[in-house]
Amino acid sequence: MTSSIDNARRALEARASGLVFPRGFVFGAATAAYQIEGSPDADGKGESIWDRFCRIPGAIVDGSSGDVACDHYHRWKEDIAVLKALGLGAYRFSLAWTRLLPEGRGEANAVGIAFYDRLIDDLLEAGIEPYATLYHWDLPQALQDRGGWYNRETAAAFADYAGLAARSFGDRVRKWTTLNEPWTFCWSGHATGEDAPGFRDGVKGGVAASHHALLAHGLAVPVIRAEVADAQVGIVFDLNVAEAASEEPRDVAATRRFDGAQNRWFLDAVFKGAYPEDMLALYGDLLPPIHAQDNEIIAAPLDYLGINIYRRSVIAAGDELAPLSYRRVQPEGIYSAVDYEIWPRCMYDILRYVNDGYAPPAIYISENGVATTPETVGKDGHVWDDLRATYYVDHLEQVAKAAAEGVPVRGYFAWTLTDNFEWAYGYTTPFGITHVDFDTQQRHIKYSGDVYAMIARQETAPVAKSA
Secondary structure: OOOHHHHHHHHHHHHHHOOOOEOOOEEEEEOOHHHHOOOOOHHHOOOEHHHHHOOOOOOOOOOOOOOOOOOHHHHHHHHHHHHHHHOOOEEEEEOOHHHHOOOOOOOOOHHHHHHHHHHHHHHHHOOOEEEEEEEOOOOEHHHHOOOHHHOOHHHHHHHHHHHHHHHHHOOOOOEEEEEEOHHHHHHHHHOOOOOOOOOOOHHHHHHHHHHHHHHHHHHHHHHHHHHOOOOEEEEEEEOOEEEEOOOOHHHHHHHHHHHHHHHHHHHHHHHOOOOOHHHHHHHHHHOOOOOOOHHHHHOOOOOEEEEEOOOEEEEEEEEEOOOOOEEEEOOOOOEOOOOOEOOOHHHHHHHHHHHHHHOOOOEEEEEOOOOOOOOOOOOOOOOOOHHHHHHHHHHHHHHHHHHHOOOOEEEEEEEOOOOOOOHHHOOOOOOOOEEEEOOOOEEEEOHHHHHHHHHHOOOOEOOOOOO
16 A cells, blocks of 8 residues: 555655756765864874864764764775765865865875875766865864964965865866855854854954955965866855845844845955945954955956855844844744755745856855754665655755756755764764764665655756846
8 A cells, every 4th residue: 555655755756857957967965074084183184173173062062073973084985886876976075174284284294185086086987076175164273273264374375275285186176166155164163153163253253254264265266277277166155045034124134234244245255356335334343454455366267156055044133243233033934953944945046146146157056955863774774864855856946947047057966975973063963865874884875865866867958048
């Protein structure tokens, strides 16, 4: 007898099979070094700010760390096998700065470089294109000790690191991302303190860190291009669709400020060559020194923008992070294990927002996924994560809609390939399309992975003409 659950799964799989994407559309999965690699001091690796932050009592919900995580440092071949089993054509991963340069600058670590050499070579042998991210939150602690993202010199150190990475891997890696989510690592790390390095310096901290991070990005772009003739270089922003909780002028104004802080501050700087005037006026004396050439450096031409999108934000006037002075409102609905509203329309809305307002040459959805509570492999050998499977189909429908309208979205990366160390949430909120038993390190593709693979293996259609 067919159950209602079986019928729902068949209906979901039929929707997945009906999705159409432009020819050449890239399907991949994404990870981050600290969240998966483990081996924090192996083979000459230096200490990062996350190695240090996880030692602070209470910093991580379950008291855990990334010391072992998915043990990717030793099990990377298994993870490539998972990518191949899923039929994915691309893998977005980050390089651990402290594996290449243990002190952030100075002498390179040949063993660390060799690790990524092996990973990249095996990806290519498996027919999987590597998309390398230079910075996914794990600043060398040695640079943090000298001021970290509060210090302009960190931007210069990042450019040197980018040059080393490009020289080491640029003969095989064409797609390069400078920074992943500067809003989050600058504001959660320096304004509110939930993430490393754990500073609670308010708006002044978030703005100073973000300016120097964007400067690092701008300095790195020409360095990468000088080393890799055919490099495709981009940056990844975590963007939020901002909606006012009401039509009250106070809520509308707060929404504009929130949009300015999370979205326009970064997008305007990179694509328009200047920070938004309303945000400069709002921040006023809280701004760090901005030098005459900074705007030009930050606006170095890019080949693509990566968008990490997980939710919309419904905003009302409040007292959070004055003078931004907003608060998030939670409408009735379905929420993930990290308390993000599941709202698939945000995918289409953010693609239109970015394309219509900034017209980047190409867009990738560089992260999208949903957190649940920890799952187990059932007696039938499956992990039935129906919520996550539905999430992917719902959100990819919105990507397909935008692509059909001419938005130049060229690919989609599921967050994430495997359950991993989820930052301040530890191991309590898995996002993976592959289950990891952290006692045995056994990998097991979930139902969501099967559904995503079904979509990734489909034929694609000719690229739509621009709307």
